[in-house]
Amino acid sequence: MALIPPDSASPSAPAPADALALYIHWPFCVSKCPYCDFNSHVREGIDVDAWRAALLADMGHEAALTCGRPLSSIFFGGGTPSLMPPTLVADLIAAAERHWGFTPNIEITLEANPNSVEAARFADLAAAGVNRVSLGLQALDNEALHFLGRAHDVAEGLAALDTAQSVFDRVSFDLIYARPDQSEAQWQAELARALSFGTGHLSLYQLTIEPGTRFATLVAQGRMTPADPDHGATLYELTAAMTGAAGIPAYEINNHARAGQESRHNLTYWRYGDYVGIGPGAHGRRGAMATQRHKKPENWIGAVSRNGHGLQLEQPLAGEERAREALLMGLRLGEGVDLARIAALSGVGLGHLVDERAIDQLTDLGLIRLTGTRLQVAPAGMLLLDAILPEVVAV
Incomplete structure (x- = not known):
């Protein structure tokens, strides 16, 4: 193995002063899915004006520390950010542009549930500045969608996908495979159908049992049996072969894209670029400084009210x-x-x-x-x- 000799890199070599990515977390969902361990919460009422003010304040705090570096991407994640009023999304995008400025062809992604109510907002979200959506289809089988706790059925999900692809130039959707009792033939048929839609980006995840989720409880009680790892490996190899043959190969272990359709925002994470995170539980990194916001929505918004930001932790990275x-x-x-x-x-x-x-x-x-x-x-x-x-x- 040929490497540059040890210690030839200068310890003081600076990180490149390139563009930033911005992550905005909206923590609210209509319901909690049984596989989900994300920072998502169900609340009866949300004071949108209070959240607008808090998110703008949190953004302003980070902007003051990172000024002069334009944004190459914005990602609205959650939770379910497609539940946000489009006017709030527009206000946040406009504020981000005022604070940092945008690189040419900035990518602005918003995660969305594929149901008719949220799909009806797509045109307004596009007008607000969103130019890419990521849809949580999760399955193309009604029984599987029920098992996964999803509120939409296949027909509604595909209608939302059709609407998204007519409104946005760039669309992604998620599928979860290696579900209990899912056969190789079933996944092959489901994936073939997904590939037939011509979507530019697919995120294909094997079902994992995360601690603290409803599925973890069911497994512990012996009421659910996860897919065998060897079977999961077979499905992974099938996935790689089918997506590669369809011209949408994996560029990351779980993410597949046609040429030029890769998620620029997520590439910032994977390439270890700098990014700003605002909203409950959001993480960020400014050079050698890691940041973390208060996780619980009530704690975060309380911190913003007291301090002008929701920052819980700033930690230098060795x-x-x-x-x-x-x-x-x-x-x-x-x-x-x-x-x-x-x-x-x-x-x-x-x-x-x-x-x-x-x-x-x-x-x-x-x-x-x-x-x-x-x-x-x-x-x-x-x-x-x-x-x-x-x-x-x-x-």
């Missing part, structure tokens, strides 16, 4: 921690990571980032590729990513 995060995030991407860049931004010597012996062994097995200083997990290795990362990452 070089080793930055290097580790950059490796763990970047190796999820098909493009992999540039070890020289990570050494420069972290100050950790290039030869200390990864375990050279492990890379040699995994290269021989066809699971890892190293070309110059670019390290990639091979397609065959993506199935084993969780096992490969601890072996490779040395920081």
Whole structure:
């Protein structure tokens, strides 16, 4: 394995002063899905004016600390941000442009539930400045949608997708597979149908049982049996083959896109770029400083009222921690990571980032590729990513 000699990277090498991404968290949902461990909450009444003021104040706090760096993307996540009044979305986008300015062709994404009520807002959301939506279809089978606790049925979901694709130039949707008792033939048919819609981006996730969710309780009680991991691996390989053949290959372990349709916002995370996070529970990173907002909506809005921002934690990141995060995030991407860049931004010597012996062994097995200083997990290795990362990452 050929690497630049250890310690050749300057510890004081600055991170590039590039554009920022902005994440805005709207924590409210109509109901809590049984698989969801996101920071989402069901509330009877929401004071939209109070939330508008709080989000604008939280944004202003971060803008004062990051001025001079334009935004390349905005992502409204949740929760269910498509429940936000379009006027609120417009106000937040306008404020972001005043604070930072936008790069040409900025990507502005909003997550949406695929039901008729929210689809009726799509034109107003586009007028507000949203130019990309991500729809939580989750399944193309009514029985599966009921199992997943979704409020829409297949017909309603596909109608929302059709509306989205007529309103927005860029659309993504999610599907959850490796559901209990889902056969290979069933997933093959479901995915083939999904690919027939011509959508530019798909997020395809295996069902995982997260602590604290309703599904975790059912599994603990013996009332639900997750898919066998070997079966999940078979479905993953089928997914990779079908999406690749359809011209929408994986660019990240769970995300697939046609050329030019990749999520620019999420690429900022995976490429270890800087991003601002506002709203309850939102995380951010300003260079070597990690930020975290108060998680519970009531705590966050109370903090904004008292302090002018919802910040709970600012934590300096040591070089080793930055290097580790950059490796763990970047190796999820098909493009992999540039070890020289990570050494420069972290100050950790290039030869200390990864375990050279492990890379040699995994290269021989066809699971890892190293070309110059670019390290990639091979397609065959993506199935084993969780096992490969601890072996490779040395920081």
